[in-house]
Amino acid sequence: xxxxxxxxxxxxxxxxxxxxxxxxxxxxxxxxxxxxxxxxxxxxxxxxxxxxxxxxxxxxxxxxxxxxxxxxxxxxxxxxxxxxxxxxxxxxxxxxxxxxxxxxxxxxxxx
Amino acid sequence: xxxxxxxxxxxxxxxxxxxxxxxxxxxxxxxxxxxxxxxxxxxxxxxxxxxxxxxxxxxxxxxxxxxxxxxxxxxxxxxxxxxxxxxxxxxxxxxxxxxxxxxxxxxxxxxxx
Numbered sequence: 417x418x419x420x421x422x423x424x425x426x427x428x429x430x431x432x433x434x435x436x437x438x439x440x441x442x443x444x445x446x447x448x449x450x451x452x453x454x455x456x457x458x459x460x461x462x463x464x465x466x467x468x469x470x471x472x473x474x475x476x477x478x479x480x481x482x483x484x485x486x487x488x489x490x491x492x493x494x495x496x497x498x499x500x501x502x503x504x505x506x507x508x509x510x511x512x513x514x515x516x517x518x519x520x521x522x523x524x525x526x527x
Numbered sequence: 528x529x530x531x532x533x534x535x536x537x538x539x540x541x542x543x544x545x546x547x548x549x550x551x552x553x554x555x556x557x558x559x560x561x562x563x564x565x566x567x568x569x570x571x572x573x574x575x576x577x578x579x580x581x582x583x584x585x586x587x588x589x590x591x592x593x594x595x596x597x598x599x600x601x602x603x604x605x606x607x608x609x610x611x612x613x614x615x616x617x618x619x620x621x622x623x624x625x626x627x628x629x630x631x632x633x634x635x636x637x638x639x640x
Contacts, residue, residue, distance in 0.1 A: 458633070459616075460631050
């Protein structure tokens with residue numbers, strides 16, 4: 417069974433600090449990795465995608481991928497209250513190209 | 528920015544009735560998906576669709592579910608005889624390749640009473 421694991425949280429971070437979200441996956445052949453943000457009652461919104469080892473930065477967001485450790489993370493710098501949401505890690509494997517979802521980490525940014 | 532459009536935003540139906548959820552994917556995307564999310568639970572894959580046929584489906588996608596692309600723009604999910612446990616948010620998504628991230632629509636909240 418291919419799985420994506422995330423700490424459900426909630427993760428509470430003071431405004432202006434760095435929020436660090438982590439995700440591990442079981443399928444070693446996975447090739448595409450995504451972070452989605454989901455506000456309560458809304459649809460998931462793609463915020464970062466990463467395909468190769470290392471860091472990828474986009475504004476205040478940095479995704480980090482370590483395929484050897486089967487680990488992907490998301491850093492949010494200068495956290496804002498509007499970043500409070502559930503962050504979903506999702507992974508596409510190399511067999512059926514199906515997106516496998518983690519259960520999400522609830523992030524709370526405290527003013 | 529291109530977006531995926533879903534209608535209706537909220538549907539209330541009686542148990543046993545048929546419902547059709549509608550989606551207009553992003554126009555140049557080739558891959559289409561339906562997901563659902565029961566309140567407070569994980570996003571669950573239902574079905575993927577490519578080249579006018581189902582490419583993958585989950586165990587949830589049983590005989591009561593069907594999908595169609597009736598014309599060049601719409602993508603529909605039909606639930607033939609709804610059950611109480613079908614109450615959920617249903618999300619349509621599309622992508623332009625199998626390895627890229629998906630763009631999700633805003634969802635249809637289905638309530639079966």
